[in-house]
Amino acid sequence: MPRTLLRHCEESGLAALLGAYHRDSLRYAAVRAARPALGPRLRVIVDLLCLNESVPTTEAQAALGGSMEVLADAGLCRNDGSATVVPEHRLVDHYGQLLFVGPPAGQIGGYYGADSVGLGRQLLAARGNCLDLFASTGAQSLLMARGGGDVTSVELTSDLRPVAALNIAMHGLDDRVTTIWGDATTVSLPDRPFDTVCVNAPLFPNFGVDGLDTGANGGRHGHDLLQAVLPRVRLNTGGRLHSTATMVGDGDGPHTTWLADAARRNGWTFDVVVTGVGRLGEGSAFAKDLVTTLAETAGATTEDMAETLDRQWKESGVDRVFFCLLTARPAATSGVTVVSRYERGSGWWL
Template sequence: MRLPHPFAAACEELGLSALLSAQQLSASSQGLLKMRDSLSPQLGLAVDMLCLGRTVSLDAAQDTFGPNLVDWMGSTGLATVTDSSIQLPNRRLVGHLGRLVFVGPAGSNAHGYYGPDSVGLGKLLLNARGRCLDLFASTGAQSVLMARSGDEVDAVEINRELKGVFELNTAINGCDDRVTALWGDALRVELTGPYDTVSLNAPLFPSFGIEGVDQAADGGATGNSILRQALKRCELTDHGRIFSTMTTVGSPGRPELDWLAQLCRQLNLAFQVIPTGIGRLDGQSRFSAELVDTLAESSSTSADTLTQRLRAHWDTHGIDRLFFCLLVGGRATGSKATVTVLSNFEGGRGWWIG
């Protein structure tokens, strides 16, 4: 039986693993901030350093984790260590449904993004089985989750800057012998299907034709361009399942799903659509304002100019909503290559805004 990684064992002993698992505070830091002052000194220091990105005393960190683990954090590049302090500048520790994983800063849409959609997708993967595929794996949150119940995981990620933290996550979760990283473009890298379980978290941010959006976040004009291409690469076993995040444009109560229905017919798949949120696209809502600000920052275009261009685009194409969803699918039986929406789209906020 494999012994726990020393870092995981230390987090368990401090109570940090239990705290993150019980509260499920991973998608944001707000809950941790609210309870920070009520924590014991050592647990509070661990939260400050590992979860909130705060600089802490090197002596206090060594007292809490021991000199060997502090040296390990520095040698892996996880932490910046000086003669008197230690800080994790670009990483934070989250509890992902019973796994401990390091991800990017809160609010980042790329380079280790982790948000509410990551949690929602992870819940669907809790019973992953057989040979697993994690497309757009990022820091490996879904990979280490699937490795808990699956036999083996192929994880595909294009951003090699995440290699260190990906390997760190598989190591501290004791699954580095069952997870194989494939570094390359998820739309081109050679895959060795068929797979029993597929996790797919393609870039979801809709650019509406605006150029300059970070490629790691850009899901194309409607938010699902990359997803469409990736779904065609998912070779399944007879009883294989695909679990995916999705955004798509539409009008009130009517998400644009014709593209997904057509894909189901082409690939003989059947999907269930689970609504999770709606964002109004009218140039006046808070959601629209935040989306415009993000696009303006990415494209170096003024927000006022973009607002006019986007409102004209939305009016021309009859778009006034962006729908957020989770997908569950597999091979269709008989002639039932269909798309089924499981409930009405009534409310909820966008994953990466707000």
């Protein structure tokens, strides 16, 4: 039955539509703009599966038939009798594979953003024994499994279980993906080295402000979770670890002392690719948004939060946040190399 849903998406033209827009579909904009020119059936499917729009139940049944039962079994849709909606998930194309993820810029339902796309590009050649930490609804797990790997997928949010299971079943990869539901920093992992490891942890720095949503909280400097999981990973000779990261720093680049310590402990060398930068301090739109978010989190005024953060940034010599992709590999001499500083990029995307 899940494979039938995928067939409906392919036969209706939805797969081709999402594949054409790929990254643009992250923000709905391109798909929504194309909507008026779509045929009636495809328009209904797009509204239901991609745009979180309510559609008449009779039209949904006519467009997707028995696949509506698949959506209902996974808890994806709500039906009040006359209308049906998929309120908290959307279908995206991830390098040729359709899967359900959460809404744009949100944690509910399974995070998927531009960093997921950028990280996925690093995994297109993944083979062998693979590990996906902080897997969400399985975008990277499916990508690695499609390439022929046997994947161990680790995710904390057990509410995502039916959606992840549907994504795996749609592509017939049940025999290649084993999902562990638990905290990647503490749960038991397979006792073996891996050929490819993917880490897309919550990495946003909270600069010491308590209460930030766990779905976006990487600790004071943005790397708490990475520091916790890296010592738990073993790489085969020739293996690779690929990870997103936010790293605080200054005009000389990201501060990498913590990463150099991790490299020494594991016997790895790290390459760091900066894909974008957020400036801190007065006049920065990035800093203004950050101050507003942390003020709301802490129940403080934006004025007080701005003063607190500005003082902290100056004392610590930090004036920017770098968005990065990391690649680690076993090496005789450990170390960290910032191989590229594309600071005018759009964040995670390469």
